[in-house]
Amino acid sequence: MNMMTEAAVEKALDQRMNDLSYKMIGKDVSVYYGEKRALFDVNLNVRQNTVTALIGPSGCGKSTFLRTLNRMNDTIDSCRVTGRITLDGDDIYDPAIDVVELRARVGMVFQKPNPFPKSIYENISYGPRIHGLARSKTDMDQIVEASLQRAGLWNEVKDRLQESGTGLSGGQQQRLCIARAIAVSPEVILMDEPCSALDPIATAKVEELIHELRSNYTIVIVTHSMQQAARVSQRTAMFHLGQLVEENDTDKMFTNPDDQRTQDYIMGRFG
């Protein structure tokens, strides 16, 4: 009897640990653009300190799902989200949640590098400044340097921090945008096809960066490249026609998927 209780307690604890290891939980998430429904009751959880890749053919809703995670869909007038998404257990669509605070915790890197037409330094210091993260100039200098270091860009730009961020190469610009996102110290980083506008060498650098960032951040990445998903992620979710087809360990997903549609997509039979 006593043993049973202990086992039950252990199980409950395990359950609790599992819940905690989910950084974000999406339950029955549906998205509508006006009359058109783009996502159908998606249940997808994002694990702490893990890279989760979202794959699927164009228009399958993977970017839409990604954008619900930090409410970037709010900027589209006709967009409506139903269901429940939590970050550390708090519903992010709760009216009590400040979207500004949410986006500081869930940062985003976009498909096309979009540095501000300001200096490299100002690009990085932009986020910390609006959130009041630095108390002095030296604080700010440290944040800028640390962010650029982490993004692996410091050695390339340390002598030209005052030059315009738009003057960098495409790959450098994207790493600048990642550094810009890191500077706000987010807990989750969302990446929407971050390498689709980059050449293979720049892509390799960004992938290496994603790999390193995993120890400190939870990362969700949308990608069209199956190889990239296989290289950078531990968990993979496959979307098709607005529905979540399968979510699994990346290794299993690419060797022995549960769903036939995943198999077909990975083998290149459609998409």
Added chain:
Amino acid sequence: MTTSTLLLITAAIAMIGYLAGSRRALALAGGRSSSMHSRPGYYGSFVAIWSALPAALLLGVWLIAAPAIINSSIRGEFPAEVKAQSQASQGLSFGMIEGIARGMRALSAEEAAQAERNPADLRNLMAARGVAIAGDPEAYMIKAANDLNSMNARSDLLRNVAVLLVAVGGAALAYRLIAPRFRARNRVESVILASLVVASSIAILTTVGIIASMLTEATHFFARVPAHEFFFGTVWDPRFAAAGATASEGQFGLIPLLLGTLYIGFVAMLFAVPIGLFAAIYMSEYASQRVRSITKPLLEVLAGIPTIVYGFFALTTVGPFLRDISSQIHGLATGDYSNFIQAQSVLTAGFVMGIMLIPYVSSLSDDIITAVPRALRDGSLGLGATRSETIKRVVLPAALPGIVGAILMTASRAIGETMIVVLAAGVAARIQLNPFEPMTTVTVKIVSQLTGDLEFTSPQTLVAFALGITLFIITLCLNIYALYIVRKYREQYE
């Protein structure tokens, strides 16, 4: 055959040429247009161009040259005593001959013969037909008029034949040139290119012509009044009453007018820029699509109101209102109900002009703000910036050069504005800094200098051109600078 019939016939020939050309191209290709260098339409167009263009050019040259040649040949036949007269009176005689010639065509052959025998009757005869002759015709004039008529008839006939020949000949020539490997598209496109070049150079040449005419008149002015007195003079007193009297040429100081122009323009921009800019920010960043689709056209309606209407508004509403409210304020403060704002004042003109300029600022800035890429906004919002932080720190700085360009373009409109100033700020040219007093601008003075009974060679009139060219140079510099800034701004995103 009149000129328009001739043109119609030429067009018809070109049309036929087009059809025949495309047919022939198709026939040569054996129905497969892929074996031809160009599409059949290009071969048709090639034939049409070859028939219409040279014919039209010939017609144009003829219409310009023929009257001149006939004119000089008729004048060459004038009797010696007429030739001895001045050019001007010879011109008058020729004018009479033209009148008679016109009349002769209206007369029957019988009447014409009678007129030749008895020139004195001619005037009455023609008056009966509705043709007025300036004076009593002399004998040689009737002969000259007959000559003129026959020469004109001959010239017309020759012209018609020549133009039609050229049209048909051109079409035939081009038709024969059609071959499968003939590059008709390239030829047709080079003609189109040339016509585009002509169209754009017409605009440029007109500008050059306007500048040239203003410069000539302005040099005449500077020959009478030294340039330094004009540019650095502080008194504007053209002395209309004493015009022509050499002792009192008047003083033509530019400074009071220029100061008035800049001052009123400055006050106008003070109203227009903040209001217009805020309106633009609201419409581009906050307004929903529905609100935007209603308010933007409404604001742009403001730009379509004629400026004289704004002038009425200033004269009958804004001016008196400011005057009355100023006397109330003065009265409440001191007990003396005298107004300190004149009904016609810099403030009135500036305020109303500012309202007129709001749509220019808002519409241009709105376009520029909307053109800031969405990716930049997303980038900022994605970092947790609020909407207003995004606008202040990312969107506006990115759009700033363009906005400055828009404001400069608006400023050059403010400087060129006339009607509002006439009605709202008066015509008194003075140097002072009180915005509640009347002042006037360069454009107002240009109008008042040109609308008088003065002879056109007096400095009182010519000064208008000197003022005009000064104003033109100021606005030109503003616009060039604005374009330069706007262009630099565009490079940032492309």
